[in-house]
Amino acid sequence: MTAPYLNRSARLAVGAVCALLFVLLLAACGGDGGSASTSSTTLQNVQLITVDAGPANNDSNVGFISVTVCAPGTGNCQTIDHIAVDTGSSGLRLIASVLSPSLGLTQQTGASGQPLVECTQFADGFVWGPVKLADLTIAGEQAKSLPIQVIGDPAFPNVPGDCSSSGPNEDSISVFGANGIIGVGPFQPDCGTVCANFVVPGAYYLCPASGCSNTTVAVTSQVQNPVGLFAIDNNGVVILMNSVAAAGQNTVNGSLIFGIGTQTNNGLGNARVLPVATDTGYLTTIYNNTAYPHSFVDSGSSAFFLPSGILLACPSQYSPYLCPPSTVTLAATLQGGGGGSSAFTFDVANAQSLFTSAPNAAAYSGLGAENNDAQSFDFGLPFFYGRTVYTAIENKSTPGGIGPYVAF
Amino acid sequence: MPFPVLRFPAAPLLAALLLLPLPALATLGGDASTPQADQLHMKAALRVSQRARYAVHEIALPYGTTAREYVSPQGVVFAVAWEGPVKPDLRQLLGAYYELYVQAPPNTRGAHNAAVIVLPELVVHSMGHLRAFSGRAYLRSQMPDGVSVGELK
Numbered sequence: 001m002t003a004p005y006l007n008r009s010a011r012l013a014v015g016a017v018c019a020l021l022f023v024l025l026l027a028a029c030g031g032d033g034g035s036a037s038t039s040s041t042t043l044q045n046v047q048l049i050t051v052d053a054g055p056a057n058n059d060s061n062v063g064f065i066s067v068t069v070c071a072p073g074t075g076n077c078q079t080i081d082h083i084a085v086d087t088g089s090s091g092l093r094l095i096a097s098v099l100s101p102s103l104g105l106t107q108q109t110g111a112s113g114q115p116l117v118e119c120t121q122f123a124d125g126f127v128w129g130p131v132k133l134a135d136l137t138i139a140g141e142q143a144k145s146l147p148i149q150v151i152g153d154p155a156f157p158n159v160p161g162d163c164s165s166s167g168p169n170e171d172s173i174s175v176f177g178a179n180g181i182i183g184v185g186p187f188q189p190d191c192g193t194v195c196a197n198f199v200v201p202g203a204y205y206l207c208p209a210s211g212c213s214n215t216t217v218a219v220t221s222q223v224q225n226p227v228g229l230f231a232i233d234n235n236g237v238v239i240l241m242n243s244v245a246a247a248g249q250n251t252v253n254g255s256l257i258f259g260i261g262t263q264t265n266n267g268l269g270n271a272r273v274l275p276v277a278t279d280t281g282y283l284t285t286i287y288n289n290t291a292y293p294h295s296f297v298d299s300g301s302s303a304f305f306l307p308s309g310i311l312l313a314c315p316s317q318y319s320p321y322l323c324p325p326s327t328v329t330l331a332a333t334l335q336g337g338g339g340g341s342s343a344f345t346f347d348v349a350n351a352q353s354l355f356t357s358a359p360n361a362a363a364y365s366g367l368g369a370e371n372n373d374a375q376s377f378d379f380g381l382p383f384f385y386g387r388t389v390y391t392a393i394e395n396k397s398t399p400g401g402i403g404p405y406v407a408f
Numbered sequence: 409m410p411f412p413v414l415r416f417p418a419a420p421l422l423a424a425l426l427l428l429p430l431p432a433l434a435t436l437g438g439d440a441s442t443p444q445a446d447q448l449h450m451k452a453a454l455r456v457s458q459r460a461r462y463a464v465h466e467i468a469l470p471y472g473t474t475a476r477e478y479v480s481p482q483g484v485v486f487a488v489a490w491e492g493p494v495k496p497d498l499r500q501l502l503g504a505y506y507e508l509y510v511q512a513p514p515n516t517r518g519a520h521n522a523a524v525i526v527l528p529e530l531v532v533h534s535m536g537h538l539r540a541f542s543g544r545a546y547l548r549s550q551m552p553d554g555v556s557v558g559e560l561k
Contacts, residue, residue: 059518088521088537121495123534123541124514124523165499167523167534168510177518183538190538194493198471202494279493280540298537302519305535308558319515320524320533369522372533373542374558378521 044140045233045263049241049254051381053362055082056174060362061302061381063241065256067092067182069134071104072145077137078103082179085239085256086300087391087406088281089183091190091223092136093120093127093149095172098179105132108147110215114206117156118149118223119163120190121202125170127151128159130207136226141258143229147221151176160212162201181300182226184237184256186281186404187394189222196222228393233259235396236403238266239299243386246327246347248354248361252385260390260407261399271390271407273400274336283406285377286333286341294376295334297389297406301380304348305371306330313370314352321351322368332377334406342408346383435503436530437547440465440483449500461552462486467496475501478546478560486550487560491542495534502545505530509545531557 049063063085069092070077078100083092099105108116108131116131129151136143152171159169170176183190195203196219204222205212228234241254257266274283276296285295292307303321310330314323327350333343349366358364365385371378383389392403400407435445440463452467452475465477473492480486488501499506509532512525525532534543544560551557 054518056518062518084518086520090538121538121541122520123536123543124516124520125510161499162497165497165506166495167498168514170520175514181520185538187539191493192539194471194539200471200494201497281537282540294540294542296537296540298521300519300537301521302517305522316526319526320522369516370524371522371535372524372544373535374561376535376542378535380519380521 045258046265047139047256047258049085049239049256051252051254051363052250053360054177055179056177058174059177059302060364061367062177062362063239063254063299063381063384064178065138065182067180068137069094069103069105069148070137072106072133072135074104076102076104080179084178084181084300086181086183086298087185087237087239087389088296088298088300089122089181089190090185090187090225091149091183092134092146092180092226093129093151093183093223094180095151095176095178096129096153097173099150105134105148105150106145107132108221110206110217114208115156116215116217116221117205117207117212119160119166119202119205120149120223121166122170125168125175126163126166126202127170127176128156128163129153129171130156131221131223138226138256139258141227141230141233143226146226146229147223149223151180156207156212158212160205160214162214163205166202184225184227184391185298186276186391186406188225188228189219190224191217191222192219195219225393227258228396230258233262233266234393235262235398236260236390236392238388238390239384240388241381241384241386244363244365244382246349246366248358248365249363250361252363254384260392268390268398268400268407269388271388271400272340272342273405273407274334274340274342275338275401275405276336278394278404281404284335286335287330287377292375292377294373295378296376297334297379297383297391297408299381299384299389301378303367303369303380304346304382305369305376305378305380306348307374307376308370308372311348311368318352318355320370322348322370323350323352324348324368325350327366334379336405340405346379435477435485435501436488436505436545437550438485438503440479440485449497461555469496477501480550480552484550486552487544487546489542489544489560491561493539493541495541495543502532505545505547
């Protein structure tokens with residue numbers, strides 16, 4: 001195919017549109033509130049993150065973005081706000097009730113044409129709904145025919161018993177606390193080889209009209225981390241959050257930047273690269289000369305989750321949060337596989353005081369909580385405040401090595 | 409065969425039994441026979457080990473998840489715990505206490521990495537993220553003397 005011929009006036013018109021788009025892009029991206037001095041001129045890889053109380057007014061320390069989804073190959077699109085940013089999972093999941101009935105996403109099917117439906121497990125419950133294909137746009141990035149999950153779709157009302165046996169149902173905005181979630185963690189498919197090799201109860205199902213049955217699913221047909229399917233800037237994400245005052249804030253902004261070392265605004269700089277375990281995503285925390293090998297860094301966690309016994313727990317009405325008598329500064333080191341490590345300090349405040357003195361705040365930098373896993377520190381969104389944190393996707397090349405890793 | 413006359417009636421009897429609702433396989437709070445029932449239900453391998461104050465029945469699922477059931481000297485399952493890429497069947501593990509657990513209001517402010525349910529008798533802790541979950545549930549009144557919650561992992 002040859003380049004289309006354009007006469008002079010058409011070329012001028014294209015030039016004017018390009019100039020206008022350039023100005024609009026700068027204007028759209030310039031207000032992202034990031035604290036780093038990103039002197040980039042290629043800002044199509046930056047999406048604004050906002051922490052607020054969420055669509056059900058019940059969230060703390062949850063960061064949200066907007067995304068645009070389209071029926072594949074069409075201009076039939078919808079932009080949806082309040083999508084929680086989660087580096088602890090992979091894949092885009094949207095609550096069905098926020099989707100326009102006319103959007104018309106494509107149902108993902110198994111080999112014999114039967115609808116593929118997923119039960120996605122979280123620590124606090126599960127969501128249920130079909131896998132659909134969508135063209136996704138975030139900032140200037142696009143993933144075509146991306147497998148996503150639609151949560152609580154009335155077309156699949158019957159939750160299989162081995163799915164509803166995995167905890168509370170979270171198929172509504174009020175319980176889920178968001179209009180959706182975007183998993184941009186270190187893994188590309190959500191379940192991975194476990195669901196390709198085993199019929200796992202409470203995972204993937206084929207659901208013909210006669211009913212649902214458990215199924216294996218090839219990793220490429222599973223719900224996917226959208227970033228890995230972008231045409232460019234597809235090796236991971238950078239999350240850059242502004243600092244939060246110790247007393248708490250009603251809102252705080254940050255940036256979700258796509259790619260690591262792919263543009264002038266996402267270089268690793270002096271960040272330490274910490275490879276995560278390729279099966280679990282775990283790192284090791286060293287605290288007080290003790291190793292905690294089930295540790296992780298997760299924007300989808302709302303607090304610093306510490307093993308029991310390090311700090312005083314709150315009275316039961318504030319469970320599972322921590323209530324040290326006064327704010328405590330803890331020193332820890334995170335270690336990755338292969339020897340990378342990074343030492344840092346973080347503050348944990350009295351959660352009861354935070355909640356009672358700033359009841360309308362949605363961002364608390366010193367929020368700590370008890371972790372039932374005695375081998376685990378979980379560094380949630382408060383860890384990200386005032387930091388730049390990199391999450392590299394498995395098997396993707398970056399200037400800091402091949403993912404999966406976390407760097408900061 | 410001592411009662412050949414029963415050979416033919418047995419088939420419809422067996423079929424009728426299979427159509428009956430399954431007996432309640434209550435585990436948490438149940439007796440020591442329930443780990444075997446859970447093992448059968450989950451098609452898993454079972455290993456029993458004796459500790460000082462209780463026995464641990466460990467169920468290893470083929471896809472990598474491990475469930476443990478803690479049995480007191482009185483023969484009561486006073487706690488369960490799990491770890492792995494996918495949560496085990498919690499309705500099976502928690503038995504009669506499962507409905508109490510799922511109806512308790514969430515308390516982690518919109519985050520999905522953790523749930524802590526503290527009820528007068530039942531306590532449930534669930535932690536983790538995609539591909540790496542862990543948790544435990546225990547009955548406060550059934551904990552043997554000298555056993556700490558931190559041991560249940």
